[in-house]
Amino acid sequence: MHEHPSSEPVSAEEPASLAPGLYIVATPIGNLGDMTARAVRVLASASLIACEDTRVTGRLLNHFAITTRMQPYHDHNAASVRPGLIARAAVEPVALVSDAGTPLISDPGYKLVADARDAGVTVVAVPGACAAIAALSIAGLPTDRFLFAGFLPAKDKAKRDAIAELANVPATLVFYESGPRLAATLLALHDGLGDRPAGVGRELTKRYEEMVTGPLSELAARWADAPPRGEIVVLVGPPLPAAAATADDLDSALHAALATMKVKDAARTVAEALGVSKTEAYARALVLKNGE
Structure with missing residues (x-):
């Protein structure tokens, strides 16, 4: 099924002043040209921006001349900071961003959204870039059904167990990975899933963007001795059809x-x-x- 735009009238701009609420704002995953005009307006109009790393977000804000105050919100302080953010979002517009891409994809934001909704705070999506979706759009693997699995565990047994749980999922699998771990992860995926069609997306939207596709065995060999740099998305096609019995x-x-x-x-x-x-x-x- 294709996505269809709403038949409702759509405003071209945010209101002059944002209503109170929690605004989930996607930011670029590399190319700053992917920052939407709406995201710029929301971040400039918010009373506070909750972010993973103020240094990373600060560079983005400086580029767009946004002076809104930032509040660190990450795994280590989320429990203590969350109540205050929710209380503030009840009376003022508060924005949430991640270091790159769409918040809540491999970050602690979902607890903030869940608690905000439980508290009756309005939660607004300001969509944009997402590395997982960007990779799916160019890999040539089935996209009618996919499962985002985030980062696999670092330890071998835990990684094997996690892969075994996904072995029979009838969908394209999507993982995030780092360069130094890529070859080991591709080999573990091959061992646990078989030699399925796969893709490795690196530095998406940036100058040296690449999407390399092929069987898992081929991809594992490609990076066995030369770990790549940059942020990486690994995609693995659905289970292969069983060979007909002779x-x-x-x-x-x-x-x-x-x-x-x-x-x-x-x-x-x-x-x-x-x-x-x-x-x-x-x-x-x-x-x-x-x-x-």
């Missing part, structure tokens, strides 16, 4: 099943396991059972 596969499975089961039960079990019709499995089971 006649030899059917006979072997039926022989094993007939050793312990009646013909009807053996045929049903093998048909389900190999994805063949029960009628075909039953007919062949009768032949094998009668020794023909």
Whole structure:
């Protein structure tokens, strides 16, 4: 299904003064030209901007001549800062940004939004760039269904377990990763998911943007000895269709099943396991059972 614009009239600009509320503002993931005019107006009109790193956001604000005061909001102080931000958003416009892209994608913002909504505070989306969506749009992998899985765990066993949980998800998988960990992650994905079609997006929207696609084995080999720089998005296609069972596969499975089961039960079990019709499995089971 395509996304359709609303039939409702759309205002070209924010009101002269923002209403109280929490404004979730997307910022560029690299190219400053992707900053929307609406995002600039909202950040300039807000009474406070909550951000992960004031140095990173400060550079963005300076570029657009925005002088709004900033408040650090990150994993280490979120619990203590959150009540004050919500109280302020109830009476004034407060903006939330991440270091890059859309807030709440791999950052602590969702708790702020959830608590703000519980408190009756208006929450407003000011959409824009998102690395996961940007990567999906250019990778050539299925986009009708996808699952964003964020960063995989660093430790090997935890990483393998996380990948195993995703192995049967019928969707394109999307991960964020760092350069030094990329090759190990691609190899773990190959080991856990098979040699699926995949893509690695690097430095999206920046000068040296690249999207490299191919089987997971090929991508893992590409960066095995030369970790790339920059922010990285890894995409892995849905599970590959199972290879059709051959006649030899059917006979072997039926022989094993007939050793312990009646013909009807053996045929049903093998048909389900190999994805063949029960009628075909039953007919062949009768032949094998009668020794023909």
